[in-house]
Amino acid sequence: MTKLLLLGLVALPLAATSAHAQGTRKLDKRFLKADIDNNNALSPLEFQATQGKRVSAAYSRFRFNRADTDENGAISLNEFRASKAGTTNGKASRLDIFLTADLNDDDELSPDEYIDTLPPRVAYPKAIRSFDKRDKDDNGGLSPREFGIRRFPL
Ligand SMILES: [Ca+2]
Numbered sequence: 001m002t003k004l005l006l007l008g009l010v011a012l013p014l015a016a017t018s019a020h021a022q023g024t025r026k027l028d029k030r031f032l033k034a035d036i037d038n039n040n041a042l043s044p045l046e047f048q049a050t051q052g053k054r055v056s057a058a059y060s061r062f063r064f065n066r067a068d069t070d071e072n073g074a075i076s077l078n079e080f081r082a083s084k085a086g087t088t089n090g091k092a093s094r095l096d097i098f099l100t101a102d103l104n105d106d107d108e109l110s111p112d113e114y115i116d117t118l119p120p121r122v123a124y125p126k127a128i129r130s131f132d133k134r135d136k137d138d139n140g141g142l143s144p145r146e147f148g149i150r151r152f153p154l
């Protein structure tokens with residue numbers, strides 16, 4: 001009885017470790033595959049290749065920025081592991097996506113900036129039609145409101 005209990009106690013942590021190790025191995029594989037230039041770090045573009053097919057460029061950048069804890073503009077293997085490929089730092093709000101996509105910080109999304117907020121597989125003509133529909137005042141840029149944000153903290 002005592003022996004069995006002891007065995008159980010020893011076996012449990014072992015099982016947990018191996019599941020964890022397996023998860024880490026999978027993450028490591030994804031990391032190595034995406035690190036095209038073999039510099040042991042993922043650039044924003046390399047990082048995007050580790051994300052799901054429906055993750056937009058802006059969402060990928062949002063995850064990248066949060067996962068890059070030492071803020072050196074690259075994701076190390078440890079940062080990749082710690083954030084589980086960037087997925088453990090919370091969901092991006094519409095506002096987060098707007099701010100991440102607005103690369104030139106003019107509080108408007110240009111067509112190219114807007115396209116970064118769409119799933120990568122959306123065809124260009126369709127993306128432009130969707131942009132035009134949102135651009136109510138036809139000024140060639142989407143304001144936060146046109147993008148669907150009611151209150152913009154300025
Ligand atoms: Ca790299």
Ligand SMILES: [Ca+2]
Pocket residue numbers: 067068069070071072073074075076079
């Ligand atoms: Ca980093």
Ligand SMILES: [Ca+2]
Pocket residue numbers: 102103104105106107108109110113
């Ligand atoms: Ca802009």
